[in-house]
Amino acid sequence: MYVILFGAPGAGKGTQAAILAEKTGLVHITTGELFREAIRQETELGKQAKPYYDRGQLVPDQLTIAMLLERLSQGDCARGCLLDGFPRTLEQATALDEALAQEGKAIDKVGYIQVPQDELLRRLSGRWNCRQCGSVYHERFQPPRQAGRCDQCGDELYQREDDKPETARRRLEVYSRQTAPLIDYYRAKGKLVEVDGDKSVEEVAENLLAVVEDP
Ligand code: AP5
Numbered sequence: 001m002y003v004i005l006f007g008a009p010g011a012g013k014g015t016q017a018a019i020l021a022e023k024t025g026l027v028h029i030t031t032g033e034l035f036r037e038a039i040r041q042e043t044e045l046g047k048q049a050k051p052y053y054d055r056g057q058l059v060p061d062q063l064t065i066a067m068l069l070e071r072l073s074q075g076d077c078a079r080g081c082l083l084d085g086f087p088r089t090l091e092q093a094t095a096l097d098e099a100l101a102q103e104g105k106a107i108d109k110v111g112y113i114q115v116p117q118d119e120l121l122r123r124l125s126g127r128w129n130c131r132q133c134g135s136v137y138h139e140r141f142q143p144p145r146q147a148g149r150c151d152q153c154g155d156e157l158y159q160r161e162d163d164k165p166e167t168a169r170r171r172l173e174v175y176s177r178q179t180a181p182l183i184d185y186y187r188a189k190g191k192l193v194e195v196d197g198d199k200s201v202e203e204v205a206e207n208l209l210a211v212v213e214d215p
Contacts, residue, residue, distance in 0.1 A: 001026065001080040002100065003212055004087070006182070007113035009171040010120040010127070011197050012204060015136050016113065017084040019205045024212060027076050030084040033134060034067055035059060036160075056162050056170035058178060061091045068092075069099050080108075088179040093186075110186040111208050113197035117172065124168040128157040142201065 003026065005013040014030060021028040035053055038046030045067060049059045058064070068086050071077070087093040100106050115123075126139040128148075132155035137144045144151050162171065186192040193211045197204055 001212070002083070002105065002107045003080070004083045004107060004110040004186075005113065005208075006110050006186070007197060008115065008120050008175045009168065010123040011113040011115045012123070012201070013084045013113060015142075015201055016205055016208055017082045018134070018136070019201075020082055020208060020212060023209060024082075026079075027081040028084060029068070029071055029077070029081050029086070031064060031068055031086040032084075034071065053162065056167040057174060058088055061089055061095075065092055065095045068096070072099065087182060090181065090185060093182055107191055109193060109211055110191045111211050112183060112192055112194045113204065113208075114194055115197040119198055120172060121165075121168060124163045125165060127163055128159055130155050130157055
């Protein structure tokens with residue numbers, strides 16, 4: 001089963017993908033995290049992606065599509081996966097459809113997590129991440145038990161550079177301009193299911209799980 005978790009920056013895609021991955025056994029693939037890791041490791045891909053990432057812009061399609069298809073070709077994705085942060089342009093969506101079609105597969109569902117803009121900014125500005133295990137927290141909405149420390153692995157938490165207000169606002173603009181048009185693309189294919197993301201993490205997870213499990 002191939003499921004896309006779709007939504008604006010801060011909508012809760014990563015938070016929900018982690019929960020769904022645990023409940024369904026599907027692999028969670030997040031292009032944002034693949035880029036952050038490449039940038040940390042200073043790989044060739046990381047060096048090419050960094051200027052775009054730092055400005056809150058999309059990394060060019062050619063690089064992003066190649067990275068994602070390479071990841072999808074790995075054995076753990078043979079049964080499907082949960083895609084978080086991909087696709088974000090029409091070109092990425094069609095490349096994904098074509099690659100899956102070549103193997104007789106297709107996207108099954110697109111869960112569109114809807115959250116109002118002012119709430120998105122509140123979520124991004126208070127987010128803390130664990131570099132070690134990828135867990136996500138919010139200083140008010142989902143605080144760790146001990147400030148600055150990950151509940152799961154105990155590592156130190158950090159705030160993403162691209163969550164600073166100016167860059168976060170730019171990411172939201174980029175989303176409206178380049179990514180939101182995909183809502184119509186998937187709606188036209190009958191794959192889009194809208195979920196109210198302005199509820200508790202648990203309620204959103206329950207509604208998304210119902211979407212994924214609906215045959
Ligand atoms: P990426 O890492 O994908 O960032 P994003 O899409 O902007 O999404 P976020 O990770 O910011 O938000 P999220 O929806 O996962 O929310 P989260 O669960 O963390 O991309 C970063 C960059 O990489 C891009 O700008 C671009 O440069 C590049 N990139 C990545 N993919 C690309 C692509 N396909 N093409 C080109 N470039 C690409 O939650 C947010 C906060 O809210 C957390 O603090 C959380 O605790 C809290 N929260 C979550 N749910 C709730 C809730 N229900 N109630 C209250 N708080 C909640």
